[in-house]
Amino acid sequence: MSLNNFFAMGGYAAYVWSAYGISFIVLFLNIFLAVRNERKTIDELKKRLGSNNK
Amino acid sequence: MYKWIHQFGSPKYFYDISLHLSKWVTIVCIVCFIGGLYGGLVLAPADYQQGDSFRIIYVHVPAAWMSLFIYVILATSGAISLIWHIKITDIIARVSAPIGASFTFLALSTGAIWGKPMWGTYWVWDARLTSELILLFLYLGYIALQSAFDDKRIAARAGAILALIGIINIPIIHYSVEWWSTLHQGPTITKLDKPSIHLTMLIPLILMVIAFKTFYIAIALIKTRSEILKYECNSSWVKKILGN
Numbered sequence: 001m002s003l004n005n006f007f008a009m010g011g012y013a014a015y016v017w018s019a020y021g022i023s024f025i026v027l028f029l030n031i032f033l034a035v036r037n038e039r040k041t042i043d044e045l046k047k048r049l050g051s052n053n054k
Numbered sequence: 055m056y057k058w059i060h061q062f063g064s065p066k067y068f069y070d071i072s073l074h075l076s077k078w079v080t081i082v083c084i085v086c087f088i089g090g091l092y093g094g095l096v097l098a099p100a101d102y103q104q105g106d107s108f109r110i111i112y113v114h115v116p117a118a119w120m121s122l123f124i125y126v127i128l129a130t131s132g133a134i135s136l137i138w139h140i141k142i143t144d145i146i147a148r149v150s151a152p153i154g155a156s157f158t159f160l161a162l163s164t165g166a167i168w169g170k171p172m173w174g175t176y177w178v179w180d181a182r183l184t185s186e187l188i189l190l191f192l193y194l195g196y197i198a199l200q201s202a203f204d205d206k207r208i209a210a211r212a213g214a215i216l217a218l219i220g221i222i223n224i225p226i227i228h229y230s231v232e233w234w235s236t237l238h239q240g241p242t243i244t245k246l247d248k249p250s251i252h253l254t255m256l257i258p259l260i261l262m263v264i265a266f267k268t269f270y271i272a273i274a275l276i277k278t279r280s281e282i283l284k285y286e287c288n289s290s291w292v293k294k295i296l297g298n
Contacts, residue, residue, distance in 0.1 A: 006095075006096070009106040009107070009109070010100055010105045010106035010107075011105070011106075012105060012106045012107040012171060015107055015110065015167050015168065015170065015171050016106060016107060016109050016110060018167055019110040019113055019114070019163075019164040019167045019168065020110075020113060022160065022163050022164060022167075023113040023117070023160055023164065026156050026157075026159065026160045027269065029156070030153060030156055030269075030273050031273065033152075034273045034276040034277050034280075035276065037276075037277065037280050038276055038277075038279065038280045041280040041283055041284055042280075042283065042296065045283055045284070045287050045292070045296055046296050048287070049287075049293060049296050049297070
């Protein structure tokens with residue numbers, strides 16, 4: 001199977017790749033938001049902890 | 055059993071276990087995801103009726119299954135927290151709801167994209183599609199409830215009641231293709247006596263289902279740990295973790 005055939009998806013390229021595109025965006029957003037929230041939480045708690053100790 | 059529940063419900067215990075669990079779940083997720091994508095997009099032959107468009111199944115079905123699975127988690131955690139008042143189940147339900155909503159959105163949108171070439175339309179108001187849309191509204195209602203109350207305990211209780219009432223929708227979604235006539239095709243996988251899908255198509259699907267499930271667990275664990283840290287920020291073990 002050639003690479004062109006693979007991307008053409010038997011004429012369904014627009015449907016198949018847009019479905020996979022949306023999936024990757026949704027999965028990526030889930031990862032991004034979870035990791036950002038974790039970093040923010042740890043930063044804030046460290047700051048609060050630091051100011052309490054002074 | 056009761057002792058075990060309380061030990062599992064202890065935030066520190068859960069935090070420690072989840073760090074180990076996260077590592078393994080992430081590895082399984084990545085391996086299954088790569089294997090499933092390669093098998094589904096490259097190795098599996100084109101469907102004899104649907105051509106290459108059937109490959110949307112590898113994101114559509116796992117997303118749809120997870121949208122139901124996570125809702126059952128919401129309802130189960132809701133029941134547990136109403137009965138035993140265990141904090142950790144409140145947290146798990148709260149962090150799971152947005153993930154479930156995103157999977158429901160994914161199932162609906164990939165289904166619409168798949169419907170256009172196969173049915174000639176993005177959307178029909180049939181039983182399967184409508185009940186899945188109601189599921190999305192249940193999730194959004196749950197999320198709205200969580201942010202509507204300042205007191206997290208009241209929010210959790212209200213959410214638990216909504217989740218338990220909404221659970222009636224889950225069997226409706228599952229059996230909708232059998233109870234009502236619909237454009238949506240019948241179950242492909244769960245007919246174990248006579249599977250209607252070839253192994254080269256089935257194995258990538260199973261891999262993708264495992265990948266989506268472990269993805270959910272991995273994301274939920276990260277979010278749960280953040281919530282535990284916030285909640286337990288005055289306890290000595292959290293200070294120790296943040297100190298180094």
